[in-house]
Amino acid sequence: MKRLFAVVPLVVAVVLGGFFLWGLNPERDPSEIPSVLISQPAPEFDLPSVPGVDVPGLGRADLTDTPGPVVINVFASWCVPCKAEHAVLTRFVERYGLRLFGINYKDEPKDAATWLSDLGNPYARIGSDRSGRAGIEWGISGVPETFIVGRDGTVLYRYVGPIVGEEAVAKFTTALTQAGALDRELGS
């Protein structure tokens, strides 16, 4: 028995070592987080509106047969980077006519409502995902996360983390332009 216990640390170390060896594969880039959803139809979900917020809820049906690609932003009032990102998204909506939908992730409706009335509401629709169930369907790894969905409901692009700072905004703008999601040309 004692002998068995003494071997356990070695076994654990060897198993971990195997994972490390695998992880050193030079073609692997740990910072890249692709989505299994890209080029796939958006997942099935149907979310009610956030009580106290004056925009309708959001579901799979709202993503098909849209006039152009839409952006879905997963946010929450408790998420600090979301606050910084909010200003960037608002600017996209105001200046370039971006169609922005929101998924309010694991949030108290009253916190979300206060947050939106404080900062302004750039979202055309917001689904309240209190249980995080839709978040699972979308396979998000944290908030904020932003998806671009094509006219036919296909997921075109996924951005993990806040779209804040020059580099992130440039990346996102490129993706939006490629998806044809901007009504007006940038800079005009």
Add this chain to the structure above:
Amino acid sequence: MIPEIGHFALALALSLAVVQSVMPILGASRGNVRWMQSARSSAIGQVFFVGVAFAALMRSFVVSDFTVRNVAENSHSLKPLLFKIAGTWGSHEGSLLLWVLILTVFGAGVAVLGSNIPAATKARTLSVQAWISVGFLSFLLFTSNPFDRVFPPPADGSDLNPLLQDVGLAMHPPLLYFGYVGFSIVFSFAVAALIEGRIDAAWARWVRPWTLAAWMSLTAGIALGSWWAYYELGWGGWWFWDPVENVSFMPWLLGTALLHSAIVTEKRDAFKSWTILLAILTFSLSLLGTFIVRSGLLTSVHAFAVDPERGIYILGLLALSIGGSLTLYAWRAPVMEGGGLFRPISREAGLLVNNLILAAATGTVLFGTLYPLLLEALTGDKISVGPPFFNAAFVPMMLVLGLFMGAGPFLSWKRADLAGVLQRIRFVAGLAVLVTLAVWYLISGGPFLAYVSILIAVWLLLATLREWALRIKFMEAPLSETLRRARNLPRASHGMTLAHVGLAVAMIGMIGSSAWKSEEIVFVTPGTDVTIAGFDVTFTGAERLRGPNYIADRGRLEVRRDGEPVTTLYPERRSYPVAQSTTTESAIRSTLAGDLYASISEPASEEAASGEAWTLRILYEPLVNFIWLGALMLVAGGALSLSDRRLRVGVPRRTRPHGDLRLPAE
């Protein structure tokens, strides 16, 4: 010429390390005293030659010798002198050289100071230490030579990452490495004991000062790192559960467990194979940290340049050292007999609980850190594990630990009198509840867990002080008697009290700053007012300044409270043209009650072009300085214990069976 001397010195150090890894241990097995004694001179020689190499590299940085590739890539002629010096360990190669230097310092330390250690044990320990030395010196020389030349030399260097140009961070790696690598000597002692097949109270006594020294330094290094993150990164957070933070935290957690279990081995001859295992695992986690930071295995904001070749090399070193020592452990540990029976309620049992919680906490952090890798390997899914996991899994464990920590020192060895202990702590427990209720009454509206945490932190603080007061008969005996007792109490005992109080103080800081932090992120133009935590803050504009190697935009914030001016804050946004990066220099008004913390950045809006509008981030962090105050007390407590003369006495005394002075569990 100087860099070549450095390079040559490294090669000499490697040759000495090779000799030292064979001669003393052969001498120990054959009883050849000369061979055993050779370890002393080779250990001193190693530290000398690595020191020469380190000095040579430092000189190349100071004089900006850009023919050395490492200097050209990590320095710049306009950089302030302090950061030129700190640049020595700012890169992968340089920091690895520092790593090896500290490794040899500890080896030489045992060779010179360890006169109370039997010759054979010392010889074996130093040989094992030299094995690690051979591994890392060859790693340095074959894959990461800091003295590589570049031809033709560039006109100027490409600068150190500006985020690293900071006094706190200049000091952070040396302290952190001193702790990290310091555990190597404990590892060597453990492997030597396994080879010898013998471990006793004396062994634990030799190991303890080295463990303490490494632990103190690691504590200081981690605290300094979190302080740096707090004021330099501009987010106002002090802990992010980033993989690189985690890998220095794990050896700290396990090292803390080791510190406590070694006491049981020393005083009661129990927990032997467990202490050995902890000694091996603590250093293994240090090695794992080195591997993770330098191999690019996981993403982190502050990992070094990624190079798979290096990764494979370190993984090989890991396999040899960790695999080898754990194999040895699996083979030899089961035959080591434990001693010292104890009851379920005793000091031993208390320390067992402490060890189990700390080990479980370490396991949790390890799991959370590696989970993304494990999942990706098994399913191909890429995810990131963030603070919510760690907070949910780790914080409750620490709260339970705090609960036990308060009571533990009241327990006596072997068999404690539960009724007596309960009677002694009843009053303190009641007081802690009252304090918590008062806090709840004064500042309601915090999360429930925050009040639970406050209760436990206050309990730990009061119980620790109460135990100390009992020991010196504070208020129970005349003052002269109390003072005499305080003087006669072993320093290690005062050290334990100070360290435990320090942890309680740090806890209070962590709770205060995470549960009652207030924060505003606003767009401001000159004249904008913001109100936060009772302060009225007015942004009066930003001006452009020129630094030695950067250009800064400096915002000006007038802070008033109830109409009275309090202070003016100057947060800066610096851009370093050479390194092509920007840093946030937050402005902090620091008081013991809390910090008013401001940072600015370019706004996402279009007004950026006109330079008028800014994103202002302003936070109030209550009690945040208690975190670092507490860390300072932990380090001071460790230092006090380390200065205890009992640690330097050769042969350990057994616990007095009927003494009224209960021995400390520091």
